[in-house]
Amino acid sequence: xxxxxxxxxxxxxxxxxxxxxxxxxxxxxxxxxxxxxxxxxxxxxxxxxxxxxxxxxxxxxxxxxxxxxxxxxxxxxxxxxxxxxxxxxxxxxxxxxxxxxxxxxxxxxxxxxxxxxxxxxxxxxxxxxxxxxxxxxxxxxxxxxxxxxxxxxxxxxxxxxxxxxxxxxxxxxxxxxxxxxxxxxxxxxxxxxxxxxxxxxxxxxxxxxxxxxxxxxxxxxxxxxxxxxxxxxxxxxxxxxxxxxxxxxxxxxxxxxxxxxxxxxxxxxxxxxxxxxxxxxxxxxxxxxxxxxxxxxxxxxxxxxxxxxxxxxxxxxxxxxxxxxxxxxxxxxxxxxxxxxxx
Numbered sequence: 001x002x003x004x005x006x007x008x009x010x011x012x013x014x015x016x017x018x019x020x021x022x023x024x025x026x027x028x029x030x031x032x033x034x035x036x037x038x039x040x041x042x043x044x045x046x047x048x049x050x051x052x053x054x055x056x057x058x059x060x061x062x063x064x065x066x067x068x069x070x071x072x073x074x075x076x077x078x079x080x081x082x083x084x085x086x087x088x089x090x091x092x093x094x095x096x097x098x099x100x101x102x103x104x105x106x107x108x109x110x111x112x113x114x115x116x117x118x119x120x121x122x123x124x125x126x127x128x129x130x131x132x133x134x135x136x137x138x139x140x141x142x143x144x145x146x147x148x149x150x151x152x153x154x155x156x157x158x159x160x161x162x163x164x165x166x167x168x169x170x171x172x173x174x175x176x177x178x179x180x181x182x183x184x185x186x187x188x189x190x191x192x193x194x195x196x197x198x199x200x201x202x203x204x205x206x207x208x209x210x211x212x213x214x215x216x217x218x219x220x221x222x223x224x225x226x227x228x229x230x231x232x233x234x235x236x237x238x239x240x241x242x243x244x245x246x247x248x249x250x251x252x253x254x255x256x257x258x259x260x261x262x263x264x265x266x267x268x269x270x271x272x273x274x275x276x277x278x279x280x281x282x283x284x285x286x287x288x289x290x291x292x293x294x295x296x297x298x299x300x301x302x303x304x305x306x307x308x309x310x311x312x313x314x315x316x317x318x319x320x321x322x323x324x325x326x327x328x329x330x331x332x333x334x335x336x337x338x339x340x341x342x343x
Contacts, residue, residue, distance in 0.1 A: 180309075272324060274322075
């Protein structure tokens with residue numbers, strides 16, 4: 001690749017230590033014009049210091065140090081003005097213990113790493129907050145039951161144990177969400193494709209919601225047949241449908257409409273409600289971590305996971321405004337083959 005086109009900063013110096021290459025990304029990261037760097041000694045073009053204020057070039061001594069060294073691992077260093085950069089160096093020799101013929105320095109800004117660190121910190125804070133409440137409840141009820149078992153009636157014991165069971169399920173769901181996020185972020189989310197009857201799956205989720213007290217008249221299911229064969233991971237399809245329907249019930253109003261229809265790329269499913277909808281300015285953030293609607297509740301991780309699952313199937317998901325004015329989620333799952341035909 002042409003050094004000028006690399007997404008990371010790259011600078012190179014010849015055997016006498018003068019800069020012979022300084023790409024555009026290096027200029028952007030260091031805020032130094034390439035024409036000022038080219039031809040200058042590398043330690044002047046890049047006057048780097050470590051976090052303790054020591055001059056990095058004097059410490060590493062690339063041209064005069066041990067002849068067996070191949071370079072320097074990436075470190076967080078400072079440019080004049082206190083600007084932080086991630087720097088690594090490679091020493092190019094014509095033979096293993098010969099003099100350094102070319103010094104190649106790679107520079108990266110710290111913005112991406114800081115965003116990742118902030119995201120991880122937010123995730124840890126959210127998890128700690130979400131775990132504290134159910135675990136406190138579980139601990140409180142179990143301690144009370146163990147200490148005062150004989151004082152409670154059977155109905156009271158049942159109520160407390162049902163609360164413990166519900167809180168334990170909440171912790172289990174949170175742990176499952178964390179595992180899903182880990183797999184999505186690392187690209188290791190496995191999809192075990194089997195034949196899936198998406199219309200039947202929708203009906204099953206609607207029945208579960210009505211069994212839990214929702215009015216059956218609130219749901220309208222529309223299926224346009226014939227539907228193409230759908231090979232997908234049934235557990236993950238249930239996860240998608242469960243999340244979208246629960247969101248529509250919790251945050252939306254009026255009728256929740258679920259539409260299933262053939263699409264030129266496969267199968268399309270829409271879930272819409274008649275609530276206030278999602279503000280236009282928030283739609284770009286719906287599928288990011290920790291996004292929550294107007295009502296509090298949940299970890300804000302569900303839609304991020306839904307998007308990851310849909311994309312792991314090779315599909316797409318979008319959000320917009322439905323015919324009734326509320327939110328409308330639409331995901332498309334492509335025509336595919338079972339795992340044994342694709343491996």
